[in-house]
Amino acid sequence: MKLSNKKSNYIFWILQFLGWGFINVLSIFIVKKVSTELLVYSILAGMFIGIFSSSLLRWYLKRNVQFEAFGLKDFLKILASFIFGATLFGSLNYAFGHLYAKFGPGLSEAEIQMFKLYDGFWIQVINSLFIIGAWIVTYLVIKLLLKLNKDRIERLELNTNLKQAQLNTLKGQINPHFMFNSLNNIRGLMLEDVEKSRDMLTKLSEILRYSLTKNNINAISVQEELEVVDNYIDLSKIQFENRLDFEKHVDDNTLQLQIPPMIIQLLIENAAKHGISNLKNGGRIVLTIKMENEGLIIEVKNTGKLQIAKNSTQLGLKNIKQRLKLLYADKASFKLSEIADEVVANIKIPLT
Numbered sequence: 001m002k003l004s005n006k007k008s009n010y011i012f013w014i015l016q017f018l019g020w021g022f023i024n025v026l027s028i029f030i031v032k033k034v035s036t037e038l039l040v041y042s043i044l045a046g047m048f049i050g051i052f053s054s055s056l057l058r059w060y061l062k063r064n065v066q067f068e069a070f071g072l073k074d075f076l077k078i079l080a081s082f083i084f085g086a087t088l089f090g091s092l093n094y095a096f097g098h099l100y101a102k103f104g105p106g107l108s109e110a111e112i113q114m115f116k117l118y119d120g121f122w123i124q125v126i127n128s129l130f131i132i133g134a135w136i137v138t139y140l141v142i143k144l145l146l147k148l149n150k151d152r153i154e155r156l157e158l159n160t161n162l163k164q165a166q167l168n169t170l171k172g173q174i175n176p177h178f179m180f181n182s183l184n185n186i187r188g189l190m191l192e193d194v195e196k197s198r199d200m201l202t203k204l205s206e207i208l209r210y211s212l213t214k215n216n217i218n219a220i221s222v223q224e225e226l227e228v229v230d231n232y233i234d235l236s237k238i239q240f241e242n243r244l245d246f247e248k249h250v251d252d253n254t255l256q257l258q259i260p261p262m263i264i265q266l267l268i269e270n271a272a273k274h275g276i277s278n279l280k281n282g283g284r285i286v287l288t289i290k291m292e293n294e295g296l297i298i299e300v301k302n303t304g305k306l307q308i309a310k311n312s313t314q315l316g317l318k319n320i321k322q323r324l325k326l327l328y329a330d331k332a333s334f335k336l337s338e339i340a341d342e343v344v345a346n347i348k349i350p351l352t
Contacts, residue, residue: 008146012058020050023131049092054135057085067143082136090128158326178235178269179204185238200238203231211262218327219258222289222296226250228265229287236272243282244272250289257296259349260323264289264298267345270317271302275343279304291351298347306338320347 025043060081065074182204190197210228214220226248233246268285276283283303290297317336324332324347331350336343 016051016054017047019135020047020054023050045096046093049089049096050131050135053085053089053092053132054139056088057081057132057136058139060084061139067147078136078140082132085136086125086128086132089132090124093128094124178273179208181239182235185235189238200235203234207231207235214261217261220261221255222250222257222259222264223255225259225261225264226255228262229268232265232268233285240272240276240282243279244276245282245284247284247286249287251291254289254291254296257291257351259296259298260327263320263323263347264300266317266320267298267300267347270345271300271343274307275302275304278307294351296349296351298349300345301342303341304343305341306336306343324349 021043023046061078064077064081067074182200186197186200186204189200207228233244237244237246264287268287271285276285284301285303286299286301288297288299288301321334324334328350333346333348335346337346338344
């Protein structure tokens with residue numbers, strides 16, 4: 001279970017009061033022959049000093065130590081905070097003892113001897129170092145356990161999201177309208193050109209095979225992805241006839257680079273379905289793939305306006321965004337815009 005910041009703070013303060021209260025109440029059983037009044041003041045003052053000192057330590061550690069990427073600098077910061085915390089804790093305890101001895105009620109002989117013993121420099125140093133050191137170790141152990149739990153939950157969520165993304169991609173890949181239109185178009189083509197019809201059936205089967213077999217992998221070469229794109233364009237041209245013009249500008253040095261499967265095909269399908277099909281005179285789809293600034297740029301431009309129908313699920317676009325997020329976190333980007341009567345989809349994938 002992942003804890004919210006508010007709940008974490010709530011638990012921290014409960015543990016603070018319980019922990020410091022327990023440590024100071026122990027003095028009742030350790031210290032003997034002292035007045036009840038001194039015991040009460042000691043417990044209250046001890047709790048205040050402990051909570052105040054450790055709260056300052058927590059404030060510093062949260063703002064200055066990178067627990068996600070722990071290094072030597074962070075260790076030195078923890079060491080410095082340990083020395084400061086122990087000094088502050090010891091100084092406040094020392095001040096309380098002197099103030100109580102000077103302004104408090106009269107002390108018994110046993111209480112005077114106790115204060116003299118506790119007033120020793122090395123006693124204060126050892127006591128402060130031990131207590132503050134134990135607090136810091138406990139705090140760091142709890143932080144480590146919370147981080148391990150957070151990482152475990154994030155891995156579970158990532159696996160769940162990846163499975164959902166794979167399922168959604170599968171749903172988006174097998175477009176029933178495209179399949180039905182392709183089969184009907186091929187059936188009509190059989191009356192004119194049997195050999196071409198056979199070729200188109202082969203291309204359709206290749207698309208289906210690719211959709212089903214490549215869905216569970218995270219990367220595939222650009223060259224293999226382009227083969228599916230070419231098959232899709234050839235089948236689409238039967239439907240659009242002379243209304244679809246396709247251009248491809250692909251740098252040779254990008255062909256063997258790895259990309260998520262179906263990512264280009266989904267962009268092309270989106271351009272044909274939501275762009276060219278809505279234009280009476282058809283239009284053009286331009287695919288550009290190149291390397292730029294240590295990144296792979298995939299750009300698909302199509303004639304038309306950036307208009308998304310109200311009943312559209314945008315499943316293809318969601319699949320692209322989700323896969324890029326899961327595989328590359330914030331290092332990859334996907335933008336969809338309209339420039340000079342063209343819809344431009346731009347993907348940038350990091351190469352390092």
